[in-house]
Amino acid sequence: MSDQPAPAPHPTAAALIVAAGRGTRAGGGLPKQYRDLAGAPVIARTIAAFDAHPAVAAIVIVRHADDAALFAAARPETRLPLIEALGGATRDASVRAGLAAIPEGIETVLIHDAARPLVSRAVIDGVLAALDTHDGAAPALAVTDALWRGEGTVTGTETRDGLWRAQTPQGFRLPAIRAAHAALQGPAADDVAVARAHGLHVAITPGCETNLKLTTAADFDRARKLMETPMDIRTGNGFDVHRFGPGGHVMLCGIAIPHERGLQGHSDADVGLHTLTDAIYGALAEGDIGTHFPPSDPQWKGAESHIFLTHAVELAASRGFTITHADVTLICERPKIGPHAEAMRARLSGLLRIEAGRVSVKATTTEGLGFAGRQEGIAAMATVTLVKA
Numbered sequence: 001m002s003d004q005p006a007p008a009p010h011p012t013a014a015a016l017i018v019a020a021g022r023g024t025r026a027g028g029g030l031p032k033q034y035r036d037l038a039g040a041p042v043i044a045r046t047i048a049a050f051d052a053h054p055a056v057a058a059i060v061i062v063r064h065a066d067d068a069a070l071f072a073a074a075r076p077e078t079r080l081p082l083i084e085a086l087g088g089a090t091r092d093a094s095v096r097a098g099l100a101a102i103p104e105g106i107e108t109v110l111i112h113d114a115a116r117p118l119v120s121r122a123v124i125d126g127v128l129a130a131l132d133t134h135d136g137a138a139p140a141l142a143v144t145d146a147l148w149r150g151e152g153t154v155t156g157t158e159t160r161d162g163l164w165r166a167q168t169p170q171g172f173r174l175p176a177i178r179a180a181h182a183a184l185q186g187p188a189a190d191d192v193a194v195a196r197a198h199g200l201h202v203a204i205t206p207g208c209e210t211n212l213k214l215t216t217a218a219d220f221d222r223a224r225k226l227m228e229t230p231m232d233i234r235t236g237n238g239f240d241v242h243r244f245g246p247g248g249h250v251m252l253c254g255i256a257i258p259h260e261r262g263l264q265g266h267s268d269a270d271v272g273l274h275t276l277t278d279a280i281y282g283a284l285a286e287g288d289i290g291t292h293f294p295p296s297d298p299q300w301k302g303a304e305s306h307i308f309l310t311h312a313v314e315l316a317a318s319r320g321f322t323i324t325h326a327d328v329t330l331i332c333e334r335p336k337i338g339p340h341a342e343a344m345r346a347r348l349s350g351l352l353r354i355e356a357g358r359v360s361v362k363a364t365t366t367e368g369l370g371f372a373g374r375q376e377g378i379a380a381m382a383t384v385t386l387v388k389a
Contacts (some may be wrong), residue, residue, distance in 0.1 A: 009097040015050035015169070016098040019043055019071075019114035020064045020087025029297065032214050033114040034070045038227050041074035042214060045117035050110070051078045053124055057106060061114075061314035062098040063086045092188050096181045100175065109177060110169035113189045115214040118226060119169065126205035127171040129341070135200035136172040138192050139207035140164035166190060167207040176200055232388040234321065236283025238275040243377035250378070252330060253344035253361055254306055254351065259335045263378060264307070266295040270305035272328050272344070272361075273351075275380040279326075282310035283386045284319060309351050321386040323352050327360040331372050331379040337363035 019033045033043040043061075050056050060083045063071050075082070085101040087094035095111060102109060108131050112119065123139050130137030134218060143165060147158040170191045172180075177191065180198035188194045192202050210226050243370075247262020253272035263269035278288045286292075289308050293300050316323060326348060330337050341361045349356040366373040 011055050013055045013104070013171075014058045014060060014106045014174075015053075015056050016062065016095065016104045016109050016111045017043070017046055017050070017062045018062050018087070018091065018094055018098065018100065018111065019046075019067075020062050020090075020094045022064070023116075030070065031064070031067065034067070034074050034222070035220070036212075037117060037220060038224050040076075042117045043071070043074050043114050044076040046112065046114050046119070047076055047078060047082070049117070049119050049121075050112070050124070051076075051080050055128055056080060056110070057125075057193045058083060058103055060085055060101050062094045062099045062101075082110060086363060090187060092181065092194060095191060095194075099174075099178050099181060106174055108171060109174050109254050111177075112169035113213055115263050116211055117214070118210045118212065118223060120208055120211065123167070123206070123208050123211055124169060127169055129340055130203040131171050131173065134203040135176050136170065136192065136195045136202035137205050138170040138202060139167040139205045139211065141167070141207040141209065164204060165207070166192065167211050167213075170195075170200065170202075172200070205311075232321075233370050234283035234385050234386040234388075236279040236281070236386070238277070238279035238282060238382040238384075239380070240271050240275040240278065241371075241377055241379045242269045242271045242274075243371075244375070250335065251305065251339070252378070253328060253341050254347035255340055257335050257340055260318040267293075267300055267303040267308070268305050271378050271380045272330060272382075273305035273309050276326060276328055276348070276352075277308045277312045279382040279384040280309075280316055280323070280386070283384055284312075284321070285318060286315065306351055313352060316386055320388045322388070323354055324382060324387050325358045325360075325385040326352055326354070326382065327384075328362070328380060328382045330361070330363040331366060332363065332377075333365050333368070333373060333375050337361070 022031055022257055034041050037045060047059060058081045062085045065086050089098055090131045115342050127137045127139060143160040143163040147160050149156040150156045172195060177195060180194050180200060183198055184194050195202050214220060242263040242265050244261040245264035249256045250263050251268045251270040275287055281288055287373045292311060293308055344361040345356050345359045348359045371377055372379055
């Protein structure tokens with residue numbers, strides 16, 4: 001059996017994008033399909049969604065006769081043939097004009113509203129897959145809200161069972177939908193209605209909330225929000241322990257604190273910085289200090305622990321993350337942490353490259369229990385938050 005990926009299917013679908021409407025409810029002084037959406041015309045974004053799909057061989061744009069200049073200004077560069085057709089007085093007339101403009105060799109057609117620029121590949125894939133076994137297919141979302149009848153006051157309710165919110169693209173085998181439109185008598189709400197009037201069976205495929213139709217100014221605001229790059233928020237935890245040994249001070253969170261004993265470790269044994277460093281590595285799924293600075297390596301003998309923390313901070317930055325918060329808890333009976341907490345926060349603020357108001361340093365005891373209660377050493381816990389926009 002070959003390990004090579006299967007070749008992509010030969011593209012045999014056309015995207016028919018209906019863009020002949022006036023779209024005035026959205027405001028902006030021009031048809032909504034030519035308005036700007038986050039730096040590009042709506043219609044350009046819609047075209048790009050189909051131009052990027054490997055199953056699509058051609059794109060037909062059905063525009064209004066008066067929009068030649070608008071379309072020329074909005075028309076994006078495409079890898080596929082981009083064919084223009086002039087729309088009619090009704091939507092079904094515009095679709096018929098688009099169907100007539102589809103070139104030879106096309107087997108299926110995806111009829112799509114120009115005002116749905118956020119259609120995803122997954123939605124398109126679902127429609128195309130269903131066409132293997134059905135005359136037509138269209139994405140939809142199940143109605144989940146309660147349904148009422150009324151005018152000002154509620155006069156009744158309706159069951160929502162079996163009700164769907166229709167979306168596009170609505171896909172069909174090309175000869176079948178051409179025949180359905182040729183036989184159409186009277187208006188139709190959409191191409192699914194045209195197909196069903198002709199006896200075609202149309203499958204319901206998964207829609208998507210982001211595949212919204214731009215109708216009002218509020219829809220543009222919602223679409224812009226949906227297009228914002230989602231934040232990647234990570235939380236990491238760290239825990240470390242160091243035992244007491246000979247010495248006259250301890251290093252905690254980068255501050256030397258006088259004490260009758262020191263902390264033992266391969267480096268300077270700063271349990272606070274070690275814990276915080278491990279928390280950052282944890283948020284990045286990058287192991288721990290030992291992964292990056294093996295204790296078997298003599299060059300780290302006696303090293304100052306800010307070297308480790310700086311490496312973790314720079315690694316996070318190289319991945320596009322900003323450290324937004326750090327919380328360190330030191331667990332010991334002595335030395336007392338309170339008098340040194342503000343100095344520790346200031347030191348960590350500089351090392352983490354964030355304001356001191358985003359750094360917390362606090363201490364607790366174990367009420368005399370365990371190794372910390374017996375004053376055999378100091379433990380620390382830390383939590384950090386990393387954000388990538």
